Amino acid sequence: MMLTGMHVAVIGGDARQLEVIRKLTELDAKLSLIGFDQLAHSFTGATKTSIDEIDVSDLDAIILPVHGTGLDGKVNTIFSNEPIFITEELLLQTPKHCTVYTGISNSYLDELMEATQRKYVQLFERDDVAIYNSIPTAEGTIMIVIQHTDFTIHGSRVAVLGLGRVGMTVARTFAALGAKVKVGARRSEHLARISEMGFEPFQLQDIEKAVQDIDICINTIPTMIVTASVISKMPAHTLIVDLASKPGGTDFRYAEKRGIKALLAPGLPGVVAPKTAGQILANVLSQLLLNDLTKRKEKK
Missing domain, CATH: 3.40.50.720 (NAD(P)-binding Rossmann-like Domain)
Incomplete structure (x- = not known):
């Protein structure tokens, strides 16, 4: 199974997100990378862009960093100095099937997901x-x-x-x-x-x-x-x-x-073994995205 035709936005994060990007490009997903303008490495099939330039009405999934957002909606990234905010206005422009993935949540994200009624997955809540x-x-x-x-x-x-x-x-x-x-x-x-x-x-x-x-x-x-x-x-x-x-x-x-x-x-995994920690997230995320894609195809 591949993720061909699936449009995913990877927004901000640290070295762990690079493993996620690598895995999803291997599976042929269309990736928009937001908050990666200072990243020297480029990935085939992934486009560096900004939050203002991306067509969110086409997004199937949004992947936030492990720490999600701050209580003001700001997303941290080590690969950019540009401020990035996840807002209600932004999410309401996404298709209703668009799923938001984060490592952990907070009161801001919880309220945002409730208000926008988007599917929401907290990866660190999962046993695997x-x-x-x-x-x-x-x-x-x-x-x-x-x-x-x-x-x-x-x-x-x-x-x-x-x-x-x-x-x-x-x-x-x-x-x-x-x-x-x-x-x-x-x-x-x-x-x-x-x-x-x-x-x-x-x-x-x-x-x-x-x-x-x-x-x-x-x-x-x-x-x-x-x-x-x-x-x-x-x-x-x-x-x-x-x-x-x-x-x-x-x-x-x-x-x-x-x-x-x-x-x-x-947060020791991200400190002592960011590559392995990133691969753990990449493997679980890719499986969840594949499951989502399969369900949507079955509904059609």
Whole structure:
């Protein structure tokens, strides 16, 4: 299956979007690149243009960067200095079948999609994207831990908070490097799975007791979980790495006051492995676009 005849606008972004562009041009999609005027590389079948020049009435899909837009509708791009805004007026000119893809959303985008009634896909909400992304996230966490400790991961005592899509991969990766891993969760089935995987399970309500003997604490839970009270029970040399989306789940102010190193590290795939992170998005996006095209052809 190819994307021949499908018109897609790729608007702004970073190095990850280049992998998306490469994949979609291979599939013969017609691409309009907005916010790429400083990109030296050119892609066959892709046209650099501006938001004012593109014929949006012909668009089948719009691909926004991983971070979507700001709360003012502005799209960030590392390949242009020209300001780009996604507005209600712009989207209302697109065909009703036009689908908007973004990594994550915010209140501005949510309200915009509601007002324009356009189909809307948040890629980072998808299990497949999150699970694939957990691999570079785990590798990036290893990098951070090595940089900020004076002891080996092998033999160290690691507490992972949360057994979600990221927590599971991180726990397994650190255990494979020889760490003694304990994992905190709330749900009974997660605690059972932690035990089955060979890790030490603990209830998150018992976190203060669980952190008393650890060297590294890795948080994946996007709510305040590593509180001042929890940090006060940790050994002074403990390193906290918070992988949750901003503002994280750690009391960074208290950690600094106590002299415990605590690092907020969201978005690691795009930092440590932009090519792989881009390929993950490209593969999922191309499949979603192919599915869309197939459905539209079947309706005709």
